[in-house]
Amino acid sequence: MTEKLDFIGGILKENGDGDNWSWLEQQLAALSADPDTRKLYMTYTLIGRKFSASAVNWEAVKPTDPDAFLPGYLLMHRPGMRELARIYLLVGVLESNEAFYSDKVAKIIELADTSELVAFLRFLPVLPGCEAFSFAAVEALRTNIATVFDAIALDNPYPACHFNEQQWNQMYLKAAFMQRNLGRITDISHRANASLARIISDYAHERWAASRDVDPMFWQPVGQFLNEDLLGDMERLLQSENPAKQRAGYLSCLASDNPQAKKLIAGHPLAKTYEKEPFTWTTLNS
Structure with missing residues (x-):
């Protein structure tokens, strides 16, 4: 058993029914030893009956390596028992035989109901070979169901790692249009680009x-790409009566190499404020 499975399995064992945990462990062992499409689908379906959606006692979970990705990610999203059991199954079969099971897992995702799809999207980053399931992540950008969109767009590193520029830009603009919390999008600065700034x-x-x-x-995302048009936008922000908008303009200009951007903030009242107590995008609305 890998460290990933050992960690997830330990949580299931501590929080669930012993018989159901033993059943799941046996099913995964059988699927790993003898790959079987029908048995995978049946096991996935039966998890919905054997494991409730009850909460896990995440306060009692003590990772051996707090800095590892999986423990931190699970602790942030706190899946329930049923979600966690399905994660365990899918991680297990993909680790045992990715070549055989990848398209079978893709089929499960295609047929998922809304709540299952939300879980899949949210936990895509923990699945081995997760790049094979990008179709589900991209399709989620077209939805107007907030829970589905949020599952891939917010607090999820998958888009930053696997979306191309067009897909990333589409997600960012859709998040703004749907009035989602943009501060929860992962790696915004890393994925900033000139097209998005425009x-x-x-x-x-x-x-x-x-x-x-x-x-x-x-x-x-605009700071690195301040051209003449965007400098006009920054000037508007800096002259706003809204403190958060002023700070947004200031931080954008601060991140720019454009000398004109530096001139815009050189004599601005926020310069002294920033020097005394620096603010960031995270604290923009504080």
């Missing part, structure tokens, strides 16, 4: 023309 400016101008507000967090 899209952000265009979208903001559409909102302003319609007398609609723009979330100050929306501007986080």
